[in-house]
Amino acid sequence: MNVLVIGGGGREHALVKALSRSKHTKNIHAVPGNSSIEKYADVHSDIKDSDIDRIVELAKKENITWAVIGPEAPLNEGLADALEAAGVKVFGPRKLEAQLESSKAFAKKIMFKYDIPTAAYQTFTNLIEAAEYVKQEGAPIVIKKDGLAAGKGVAVAMTENEALDALKEMFAEGEDNPVVIEEFLEGEEFSLMVLVNGEYTLPFNIVAQDHKRAYDGDTGPNTGGMGAYAPVTHIGSDVIREAVSKIVKPMADAMVKEGLDYFGVMYLGAIITKDGVKTIEFNARFGDPEAQVLLGLLESDFIDVLEAVRNKESYELQFSSDSMLGVILASKGYPKDYVKGASVIIPDELEDEIFNSGLNHLKDDRYETAGGRVLLVTGRGNTLEEAKQTAYNNTKKIEFNNDALFYRKDIGERGV
Incomplete structure (x- = not known):
């Protein structure tokens, strides 16, 4: 069968690789994909993952059986609805159901209505009222922007001043979108x-x-x-x-x-x-x-x-007994402002050990950065310690200029 993956980051790189291992897969198409995905799929870099009409047109043209939607934004824009209407089997919720992620207030409301364990919270659309609530509750406290924020619209404020600064930042674009303030959970x-x-x-x-x-x-x-x-x-x-x-x-x-x-x-x-x-x-x-x-x-x-x-069938998922660990290399300044276009050299031997999050391929082993999170460098082993050592050894083989990229040195430390 022909399958379609929506998205162009490391997650979609992983989805394409998983689909390429299926005995059922004939051709894989990716929108917009990236240069690393080209090894496994026909990449349609001229189509944006927000261009619903063109994606549906492509799905019909290529006789797509399954579409797998990677990022949250196309889900929130109703891509699953449109592909379903065109007769494609879609793995990814429709727009209404995707509110589980796209609206923190929506998710919280359901959790409290059905007694699903979560942190106590209040929702605000006014900066002054939100600030008063923070002063009343104290810190530590969690501030979340309602809506999609690519995993970055959350501030875990350890002091009252940090919380107030986070509120000012989240309300900087106006008071149209709610801000959720949550109890800090420890664990x-x-x-x-x-x-x-x-x-x-x-x-x-x-x-x-x-x-x-x-x-x-x-x-x-x-x-x-x-x-x-x-x-x-x-x-x-x-x-x-x-x-x-x-x-x-x-x-x-x-x-x-x-x-x-x-x-x-x-x-x-x-x-x-x-x-x-x-x-x-x-x-x-x-x-x-x-x-x-x-x-x-x-x-x-x-x-x-x-x-x-x-088909709602009973199924037992099978996983390797190995451990696997990945380290993100990110552009200097991320998650705030960062510069694109920094040179990165990745040895050919690491091609199957990396997942491309924000890299453009130039020639041979040369790339340039095109995003905040640039790539995930992985390692596998019989134990987590072995996987961690391999991942960090692989990370050291990647060349970049001075401090153009940074990465954490303690991934997996808690589990070792």
């Missing part, structure tokens, strides 16, 4: 991917751990993710079962009760607190960079998985 975080079709759920039986803060020791601003590893062996199957039974399954059921029909990945960002597992956030797509390590370890045929979820 260990993890990412669980669950494949959902209405009330049907198929959880990944391993979890990943992302590293959101920009700098070592979980310091600095929140980012889209600076590295990830899987499996997280010190988080046991009992925790996964609790997360599914108390959070994900109730959320899937709640969506059905609300008249919604969710089909796609339900990404749970969770935290283990003294009161049990609680929800930090839901996303409506695979995490990035978690997808790169999780799909890298997936041994099941990805098309078989999609068909099982679509």
